[in-house]
Amino acid sequence: MRLTRALSAAVLLLGLAAAPAAADSSPSASPSGDGDAPTTAGTSFRTATEFEQGQVATANGAAGDYLYWSFPADAEQRPTVKATVKLPETHAAQTWRVDVYDGLRRRQACQWGAQARTADAGTSAVELACVLRTVRAWTEPWANDPLPGTYYVRLTAVNVPTSDLGVPVSAEVRVDSKDIGGAAAVDGSLAEPLVPGIAVTSGAGQGDEDDKSAVLSAIEPEDGWSSGWWSDRWVWSGIGAVLAALAGIGGYALTRGSGRPSRVPPGA
């Protein structure tokens, strides 16, 4: 009797505990349709072409151009920027680099990935990558940790011989995020995401849908910015509380035995 109780408690414990583990392995940002992926790139922060995560943004440019794109990244995501540059058949050795900047135009460090690469003469393509740090919902103002908002990608040749200046190249950029989940859920949140010009756009009145006036950045993830309220920490903590209660009941039951206390004489 005691054994069955202990066993059933253990099974229950395992079953409940598996739930948050399952929540951890939720799939990352799913790729959206490429139907409206941009085919141009901007030439400055101001004119950066916006694209969504999962889309493949392409552009035709020239060696020496500074190509700018921007994408939204939300809290608890760890974006990976991948860029491919297709070079013409004949070219001298040239170095290409991808830089990522946040909504405050602060350069963001890459944890790993080949941020810069030299294409030797004759190579047809260069592949670059940059894995950013995890985006947090809140940081101290003195930190330059990634925050939810606009991110800029700048792709350029940092070392072009004059003979190759202006030679047509084509570039391709894609951003995918790993969903880090509750492990990166910090306390606190920003009132507005780090989107440049948001003070102007939010002040101008949301009702003007037809207002075509240009904005610095009109970026927003497909399903909106996260409220910062939900994280799987609620599940973990809740399950922990339930398990503690069950373990308490289990422990109590163990001391009670199967019925009468053994020391009580049978005739009492």
Next chain:
Amino acid sequence: MITRTRLAAGACALLAALAAGLAFPAGASAGEPTGEDAPKVDLVLDVSGSMRTRDIDGGTRMAAAKQAFNEVLDATPEEVQLGIRTLGADYPGDDRKTGCKDTAQLYPVGPLDRTEAKTAVATLSPTGWTPIGPALLKAADDLDGGAGSKRIVLISDGEDTCAPLDPCEVAREIAAKGIGLTIDTLGLVPNTKMRQQLSCIAEATGGTYTSVEHTDELTDKVNQLVDRAADPVVTPVATEGADACAKAPTLKSGLYTDREEFGQQRWYRVDVAPGQELRASVSVGADRAVNPSYGVLLRAVTAHGREIVRGEAAGDGRTDVLSTGLRYPKAVSDEDDAPAEAVCLQVTNSFSVASGVKTTPGLPLELTVDVVDGPGDSDDVAAFGLGRGWWLLGLLVLVGFIAGLLWGWLSRWRFAIWRTN
């Protein structure tokens, strides 16, 4: 349809252009304004003698340019006001002085009449010198006025033949004068010197340089540039920072441009009310050949000179801009109507140039200011102080189990005592 065309002729150039596309004679007279914010593009075409060379897809460079222009004129978006300027089209002689003044407006910047513009392009024949500098100056005048974006597309097949006026410096001065004017350059079958000169012109204004060897490349690129001009872009507001906080201009949320000379400090002020957050970012552009290794520093300083927060950036090698930013949330005040704090923003740069490079006008500076609501409090590292992970679960289970055991024993002990008594 006729009434509609008449209406369009009166007021709306968009409809007029549409009608023109349907082979109706366009009613809108050239030069009629379609609005203050219409994007303007001036195509500047080199018609110098060298355009006669037959090396683009078997035809002359001029033929390639004409074909490209015809296609571009067909594809130009309705809202773009397009003009065409030539350089070296009229004076065939040898007098350098006259040859270097040879630039003319072939088609004025305004609502586009495709047929007329095409006819004008058809008359061109390669003639004279290559006065790029003067042509750029005139083109900038063509684009004068209006608040929309302005773009010059320079198509040339040779470097400037009118030294000592360096077209690169001309471009820099034009950029320093106007707001949001970009010069894109295209080199037809370029040589090394020409690449350097044209890419220098482009970089001076934040434009692009492209080498062109084929007609379709030329068409695609010019089309791309004209389309780019049609994209709505925020036009920055010109401001002039002071050399001390006390004299600095007060800025509201928005996008600003300024010029900062080498080693100069620029100060601006922003009012931040309690409970609000200031977000500022600054980009200093390298619009000329600068020495490798450079930096930009943006500091937020109180009126009394105490530094609140800073953003710094440093770089090395070829770049267009160097940017940094900062964030300053002002704490909520206990007082009811606490005054807004005047935060001073100081921008300094450590760009340098080799001797011989002109240091005026200063480097282009772009400043964005956003004053938004402040962020929420963060009392804990984790969201709401909640826990997570197997260690937490283990601890909770262990503590719960021990508590259960203790409680059980306690109640058994109490029961036993009660029984004995």
